[in-house]
Amino acid sequence: MSAALANMRKWPWPVLSPVIVFVLVGIFAPLIMRYDPGAQDYEATLEGMSWAHWLGTDYLGRDVFSRIVGGARISLVAMSIVLVAALAIGVTIGSFAGYVGGRVELVLISIIDIALALPSLVIALALIGILGTGYWSMITALTLAWWANYARMSRAVVTAELQQPYIEAARVMGASHLWIFVRHILPHVLALVVVYASADAGALVLAIATLSFLGLGVAPPTPEWGQMLVDGMSYIEEYPRLVILPGLALTLVVVSFNLLGEAFALQKVPRPVKGSALRGRRQARIHEEEERSAVERSGWPA
Amino acid sequence: MTRIVLRRFLLACLLIGAASALTFALVAAAPGNVAALIAERAAGPGADAEMIRRIGEELGLYDPLPVRYGRWLANALAGDLGVSLRTGKPIAEEFAARIPMTAALLTGGGIIALFLSLGLGIAGAVSNGGPTDRLLHAFSLVGASTPNFFVAALLVIVFSVTLGWLPTFGTSGFSSWLLPWATIALFPASVLSRVVRVNLQEAMSRPFATTGFAKGYTRTQVLLREALPNIAIPFLTTFGAQFTLMIIGSIVVETVFALRGVGAFFIEAIRFRDFVGMQSVLLLFIVFFVMTNLLVDIVCLLVDPRIRRAPSA
């Protein structure tokens, strides 16, 4: 973990930045907003962009910019709660299953497989149908729909790691089960899970927006991008801006998370360089150790 | 081979049974609600507890859960899915009309996604780092990140409102299917085109690709003749996964474009707490999901020569 922090220079900053912007906007939303996102102004409905209202107003005269910013906060908070909860539940159950093994593992795997028998959003919808609509109902439903994937991943990693010889060595040296798990196995689990979660965060934001769009998630007047979009659908012919702005915000955030996930998981492959542009650079220079072996790594038999 | 297939089929049935049991248990967790809703419909608001209890008993809602599940499953297998708490009509009847609608949506979307992703993925691989490749990478990234309801809205803005080429809602002939199909196909096509592109790249780095070049083929020929057959399995697997995810797409698309399909019915059932309806739709979804996965599995088994013909040497 400390190694990861020490290598901060190598973090994928260009890709990390939009995500950080999203997080900061979400956290400092009340400071960035110019108006109360719920404040209606019947004098100024459906106005275009102006100095007073940077992104115009909606059909109730609410400032669109403030609602977008507010929506960022709602998405961020809701997504974070669900992600943390799903991770906690999923990693715990999955690791437990993998570590304990035997019939317990078998039972848990079956439960996990059944929980994965349907797409997560469908499960979330069904749970909302049972629990009713509303913010906390949505959070609960999403959490229960999302944990299974992490459980499956965790179990796989734990099972694989347990077969490594160093585990046996640790046991022989008298390490307790908990110690072995936390110190040796958990880092591997977290490494895989974090990569997946970084892209999954985007999927969660999408899911929250979709549920709100369908009227089953965040209820008005709380600003949420999906819900703003469905409101805007009625005005799509004359005021497409009301649909485009929240949609763009959503797309940008999800793209950022997907890029982040890709950056984490991607391995650098040497790209074919077209001849002439590089002619000047063909002096023999030794760069980092990784780069030097790029020639060998691409499979040169020499 | 047949033994493997049979085993998978049995497992699939087991999974359907288990998943449907679980969803049944969840939905049926509050029998009082069902009875209350029926009572309200029959006698208006103000139906008393006594009436609710009687209705509950009549419908066998106070029987133990496994019994209720068995009864429900047996009925379902016989084609009786109960009566919708919202519309009051038999669900089987609803489904008869709605399933073809959703099927048409999924089929059209699936076909578009399949061919589009292959075309784009191959084009990207041929370009290999060039402008086309990078453009397609960006396209698939955005396509996989844009919410489908936003895509629907954008398409409507461009093609219906601005250009006036296509109708916005309803099903009035072939042209009214284009926007729904395009909307539902975008996400799978984006994901799949990436899968095609990446796997083609990977296949081209394997030794048999060099042999392909040695045969005197150009790069494009090697790509299509040697590399492409090798992506069949990852492609089919991902296609299957994406096809099942289209259920979610169908829910949104049917809602946005006012199509009377199963997805729209599901949303209505959730909104109006039509538990019977929800159970039936979930059962349908589960069967669809499990069967699609099974089909993909079997096709993969058939396609892979290493499994089709076990080594005899």
Place this chain on the structure above:
Amino acid sequence: MAGMTEAQPVYSVEDLVIDLYTPTVSVRAVDGVSFGVRARETLAIVGESGSGKTVSTLGPLGLLPEGVGVDISGTAQADGKNLVGMDSARLSALRGSYFGVIFQDPISALNPMLKVGPQLAEQARRFAGLSRREARKEAVSLLARSGIPDPEDRYHRYPHEMSGGMLQRVMIALALASRPKVLIADEPTTALDATVQAQILDLIRHIQRDNNIAVILITHDIGAVAAVADRVVVLYAGQIAEEGSVLDVLTGPVHPYTRGLLASVPDFRADERAATREIPGLPPNQTTLEPGCRFAERCGFVEPQCRVHRPPLATIAATGVPHRVACPVVVRREGIAVNA
């Protein structure tokens, strides 16, 4: 080495220089190499990993793996055309019709999703101008001639259904299907069992005789060289250390590297258990181009001039086939006569 005439080489490269590069690093894998091969002749190119033996042979044909930039200068003549600088479409066509290539690991070199026979037939159809039916018959015949039993059945098989030795025969058949003039075998026996190795080498010899083709054998196995090759080129760090007839070079090596290479081959027949003599040190890092002889660091004969001037190839007295050495030091010290 029968019938040694002064015939024109079927394939020859001259002053070949090949650089491999990524955006940050550049390696000169081949540094001024020339060789040629005639019909009915087997040329062995010998060297350790990194010597440039594969790059110099497969490079001009465009058969190097994707992912690394390649820069080639010099000439590579085949069928009256220069492969260097040829556009990729023409190069592909020439590569398929004129050359046949056998690769190191037949199991991974054959496409697991394709049946074996149709690939042969396709090659025959495209390059030997055969009709579909004729091509299919030719394919079966090729399989038979490559020593594969029950070729009719094998035609329909997939690679995973055959053993490594069988697959190498299939590769040979595939290489021959286009009726090439040159057969290039890149470490054809490395991935095979010892017994099968001899069979494959034997097969290559037979095929050469029956088809009048030239063979280039890339290998680090001196035993294979002795068994099948007529001439040999010894490469070190992208440069030619020594070349000549197999007889001359193997019985009377001059270059210190060649001597070291031959001395390091364990001799199982020796009575005394002599310790394997290895060449001390490691091959040079080819990203830094230093002047002078590449072998200087490890050479027992090194002199100051070796680190300054790159030793030229000198032709020393020999019978018939020119024997060239890039080591003036040894030549001088041992009083070996030099031809003009």
